[in-house]
Amino acid sequence: MKRLLAAALAAAAFWSMGTASEAAPVVPEHIFEWVQSSARTGYFFNRQEIAYGVDEEGFVNFDELIVPTLEVYDAVQIQDVVQKRRWRGESLQGYNNLVGAATYLSFDMVKGTVTVHEEDDLDHTWSPLTRTYPKTEIVIAALPEKSFNRRFYEAILAYEKENRELILSHTTGVVREADKKRLTKEEVPxxxxxxxxxxxxxxxxxxxxxxxxxxxxxxxxxx
Known part of the structure; x- marks a missing residue:
């Protein structure tokens, strides 16, 4: 999660300063790719840190995609998160400055699943208020077609297909000779x-x- 936290702290330099209640997040476009917005949340992924997995032998695993993501909340969503924490008897320290959440995902592109490894609630300086490790595996095709999460995951996978060489440049690993052909876009003969x-x-x-x-x-x- 160090990679995700570093990305969040880098984004803090682009914050619009003011009082905590007046501050509004400015998401740097050169770091984060906007995908969609619901009535309450903006969905982004970190295109500077998106990378392929690396196996134990140090080879790139093109079937695994590692993606730090960011969600930015509006006032209604912030209040909803705070209320739920209050109902569960969880700490509200710092939650008057809540602005969104960061998640650390890995996609298994063979199985069609995404695993949520880590979730951070973020304050107005992009620092984590709380951190959890859900280890939740989600079958993308099992989500409703109009689900915001499904559309978000599918958009990330579509980005991967069009930007394999760029993603590889973010990956620390050796490409097997047999995998080099995967760097080229699939063409209809x-x-x-x-x-x-x-x-x-x-x-x-x-x-x-x-x-x-x-x-x-x-x-x-x-x-």
Whole structure:
């Protein structure tokens, strides 16, 4: 979690100063990628710290994605968090300065799961008020399609597909020779011209007769 905490402290330099009640978080765009906002929360992930996992032998594990994330709350969400802590009899020390939460996630891109390793409630200096270690594993496909969390996780995975070399640059590990091909974007192979003509002929033959007639007429028009 040291990586996430360091990122949060770096972001503190961009804070709008004032009294605790007046302060408003300014999330630096060059560090955090905004994904979405609900009525109460803004969702971000740290694009400077997103990285692949590294196995015990020091090789990069392209199936594991490590992602520090940030949620910034509005006043209603802050009050909701405070109320829940009060109901559970938990400490409220410093929670008058609560602004959001940081989480440390790992994605298993083979299993389609995300594990929440650590959660920090953050104050107006981006310092942790409390820290928990849920170790909760979530099956992404099991979440409702319109769930904010599901859309957040899917957006992170989409970013990974488009930015593999950049993410690798944040990763301390050695790339296996067999994994180097994974750094290139998947491309749809170009279809052989002969095979394409056979396919087109077959599609025409399978169409209803009146459609074939119309296609034939269109093909005889003078251009």
């Amino acid at each position: 170009e279809e052989n011209p002969k095979e394409r003509k056979k396919k087109e002929k077959k599609e025409v033959e399978q169409k209803p007769r009146h459609i074939v007639k119309l296609l034939g007429s269109a093909g005889n028009e003078t251009k």
